[in-house]
Amino acid sequence: MNFERIPTVPTADEVLDRALRRAAAKMREKKQKKRASEEFVRAAYLSVHDKLVSVIQGFPEMDNLPRFYQDLFDIIWGTEHLRKALGAVGWAARWTKDHKGGLAKDVRFSSDEDATASRKKAVARLASVVHQIDDQLLYLNEVRNVMRKLPVIEDVFTIVVAGFPNVGKSSFIRRVSSAEPEIASYPFTTKGVIIGHRIERREKIQLIDTPGLLDRPAEERNTIEKQAISAIINTADVILFILDPSTYCGFPLEDQMRLLDEIRELVHVPIIAVVNKSDVKTLEGYKAMSTASGEGVEEVLEMLLSEKPAPGAAHHPGRQGYSDPDEEPADKESYDRPSIKWRESGLRPPRRDEIEK
Ligand SMILES: Nc1nc2c(ncn2[C@@H]2O[C@H](COP(=O)(O)OP(=O)(O)OP(=O)(O)O)[C@@H](O)[C@H]2O)c(=O)[nH]1
Structure with missing residues (x-):
């Protein structure tokens, strides 16, 4: 697309x-x-x-x-x-x-x-x-x-990378991508989305960042963000959740763990949780890597790829499966998507000069 x-x-x-x-x-x-x-x-x-x-x-x-x-x-x-x-x-x-x-x-x-x-x-x-x-x-x-600036998402095996800000999501994507990742934008977050690709056993795989979305507790998310998460999650075959026990990212580990639990409740695709910044700190029971030195990164990728269905098989059965506890039942009468009217919401398409920057 x-x-x-x-x-x-x-x-x-x-x-x-x-x-x-x-x-x-x-x-x-x-x-x-x-x-x-x-x-x-x-x-x-x-x-x-x-x-x-x-x-x-x-x-x-x-x-x-x-x-x-x-x-x-x-x-x-x-x-x-x-x-x-x-x-x-x-x-x-x-x-x-x-x-x-x-x-x-x-x-x-x-x-x-x-x-x-x-x-x-x-x-x-x-x-x-x-x-x-x-x-x-x-x-x-x-x-x-x-x-024009929206991310180009392909229908290939997709790894969605989640975790608090600054845990090393984009460093991971950059490390495992075969070329410089593309940067696109969603109009509802100020951060650029990073999308990387890699050819693995002759098949293309894609890695997508979740900037400013899957990095806050649910109660802090607004409707737009919830819907955006649902759209992104629906592209995932597997989710990589990155923890930063060094807390250099600026967030306590308990908060990160709480977010991980919350995401586990939310999705039906497999979630692989790993620890980054192993050069500073590791955590028992979690695979450790350092996206700075590269240590452990390929092994983490292998863990993710082990979720890949055999060539020709369909995507993971959980894909397209996202359960939002707040979501209305999907029957015709009551299911009215709260679509956002751009003029009335604070949300608006960016102006030309903002895009051209
Ligand atoms: N010590 C150490 N620092 C790291 C490592 N990986 C990344 N960092 C640092 O962590 C910071 C954040 O890394 P990013 O890859 O930008 O993190 P992110 O999760 O993509 O951040 P957002 O896009 O802002 O959510 C940077 O300053 C990196 O240099 C690591 O393995 N060890």
Whole structure:
């Protein structure tokens, strides 16, 4: 899944400017004045139609997306909200298509004196329709800017790395990845998500960080974070939980253990808990590694890979299995996903200048 190629969504004025420029060029090709006006209308409507269709086609088809993205889109924007915005653009595209012929004919069958007025009327109607979706176009462009930066998650064996901040999650991913990990972002945490890959016995595996999410007790998490965790957990075949008994990370070991217990309650996939920073301190009963020196790291990876199903077999049966104790039962009547309305929540897609940084 690669959202990087979603093209910029133009504003209503940009759509219209482009259409009118094209129409003017077409108009110049016709000698006869009325024919020229008719051509102008056709070309302007066609250009708007095609541009709006290309906007819609630039976005992925929500129903065909992997579950992770469906969940994520629902958390960030509310799938219905997104559908409505795309639907509005579709409505405007259809309108231009349905009215193009009729309005062009109005110009053709008007008297010579009225031809210009008919053309102007057709253009005014077009402008009015396009301006009606101005908000949706702006919104979709903001959505696009966030989508481009979302992590690219593949449907391969996936290790999700969890633990308190600074325990060494990203150091682990960097150490075992065959190339420099990619850094993406979720709009709901300020930290970058690190995604590493490695080819293991000719199969690709992926490692995903859980920045600023699986590092706090449940009661401190808000709804968005809970949903985000569910989306991420659903990608995991196995979870690596890293403990830092040296407490250099800044968090007492009891708190880390409590979080581990909590995650155990939460998921159905295997959890492998190990200790990092073994150069400083180890903990009895836990496999130790040091992501600084590399000691024990490959063994930990082996433990994780032992959870990998045989080639060709399905993912771990627990995958997609996440139980949120607060979650409503999933029957049709009562199960209403608390989708986040981006304007009302503090949550918003980042501005362009924030992304470009
Ligand atoms: N002594 C020691 N320090 C380590 C080791 N591994 C990582 N560190 C240090 O721990 C700090 C945090 O490491 P990160 O890999 O960034 O930790 P993280 O869990 O990804 O942190 P967040 O992304 O902020 O949650 C860094 O300063 C590392 O240098 C280790 O094996 N031994």
